[in-house]
Amino acid sequence: MPELPEVETTRRGIEPHLQGQRVERVLVRNASLRWPVPDDLDARLSGQRIRQVERRAKYLLIRAESGTLLCHLGMSGSLRLVDAATPAEKHEHIDLVLANGQALRYTDPRRFGCMLWVVEGEQHPLLATLGPEPLSNDFSAPYLQAKAKGRKAAIKPFIMDNAVVVGVGNIYASEALFSAGIDPRKAAGQVSAAKLALLVDEIKTVLARAIEQGGTTLKDFVGGDGKPGYFQQELMVYGRAGLPCHTCGHELREVKLGQRSSVFCGACQR
DNA sequence: AAATATACCTGACTGC
DNA sequence: TGCAGTCAGGTATATT
Numbered sequence: 001m002p003e004l005p006e007v008e009t010t011r012r013g014i015e016p017h018l019q020g021q022r023v024e025r026v027l028v029r030n031a032s033l034r035w036p037v038p039d040d041l042d043a044r045l046s047g048q049r050i051r052q053v054e055r056r057a058k059y060l061l062i063r064a065e066s067g068t069l070l071c072h073l074g075m076s077g078s079l080r081l082v083d084a085a086t087p088a089e090k091h092e093h094i095d096l097v098l099a100n101g102q103a104l105r106y107t108d109p110r111r112f113g114c115m116l117w118v119v120e121g122e123q124h125p126l127l128a129t130l131g132p133e134p135l136s137n138d139f140s141a142p143y144l145q146a147k148a149k150g151r152k153a154a155i156k157p158f159i160m161d162n163a164v165v166v167g168v169g170n171i172y173a174s175e176a177l178f179s180a181g182i183d184p185r186k187a188a189g190q191v192s193a194a195k196l197a198l199l200v201d202e203i204k205t206v207l208a209r210a211i212e213q214g215g216t217t218l219k220d221f222v223g224g225d226g227k228p229g230y231f232q233q234e235l236m237v238y239g240r241a242g243l244p245c246h247t248c249g250h251e252l253r254e255v256k257l258g259q260r261s262s263v264f265c266g267a268c269q270r
Numbered sequence: 271a272a273a274t275a276t277a278c279c280t281g282a283c284t285g286c
Numbered sequence: 287t288g289c290a291g292t293c294a295g296g297t298a299t300a301t302t
Contacts, residue, residue: 003296034278034297034298035298058297091280109279110280110281111278112295112296112297126298152273162296169295170294259295261294
């Protein structure tokens with residue numbers, strides 16, 4: 001599932017191929033994503049040049065001349081460049097056909113993603129309430145300490161809350177909490193200031209390392225499968241319930257927090 | 271206001 | 287072999 005590092009890797013992979021290119025047309029084979037793909041998308045975007053590709057949280061913002069294509073990969077989505085003549089397979093729902101004969105192809109088997117149009121100068125409601133970017137200076141120890149104050153929600157769902165900090169999904173939340181030695185069940189307001197500061201560092205570290213690996217081990221965004229090097233990094237707890245902790249050997253436990261499975265070490269995380 | 275539950279969807283896996 | 291059932295998971299939204 002694309003987490004923030006995969007989205008950033010995708011951004012870096014596709015931007016060089018899109019920048020300055022003119023969109024010839026938009027081919028929508030299946031418009032039923034999380035929200036319907038606007039039926040006037042082709043009319044809105046065709047003929048325009050793509051200026052740049054940005055990222056906000058796990059959203060990709062493909063900036064064109066009169067507006068922005070707002071794209072989310074959901075859990076199973078991916079984007080890659082193909083020759084526009086390449087026949088589309090089952091879950092390849094959308095093509096941004098470029099004037100140079102290539103196409104940016106959107107694939108999403110589970111259709112949890114979205115592809116929306118935002119008119120230039122407007123802000124989409126989806127982006128309005130997002131918290132700070134985890135790798136920015138706005139996401140700091142003082143910020144998280146203030147935000148956590150008095151909060152009774154468990155720390156894991158708390159840091160997965162997009163209003164607190166964006167882009168921290170189940171995998172990286174689990175891994176960062178392990179690295180910081182924090183019990184994922186502990187109320188956010190009860191975690192010490194020192195541990196919250198450590199958590200901020202660990203979130204930044206785990207995400208930055210994953211992006212770095214994405215840049216090296218990565219995938220082929222042109223012609224290839226377009227799948228970033230998902231989860232190349234060694235996972236300490238995620239998906240390892242019942243197995244021994246890599247640090248102390250204690251058997252890793254699994255609990256549900258906010259409907260999400262959470263694996264942790266009862267000895268290392270307190 | 272905050273916490274919790276629900277819905278969306280389908281591939282992968284489990285058990286019969 | 288095949289079928290039915292379960293689960294995962296990001297995030298908006300509804301409900302308590």
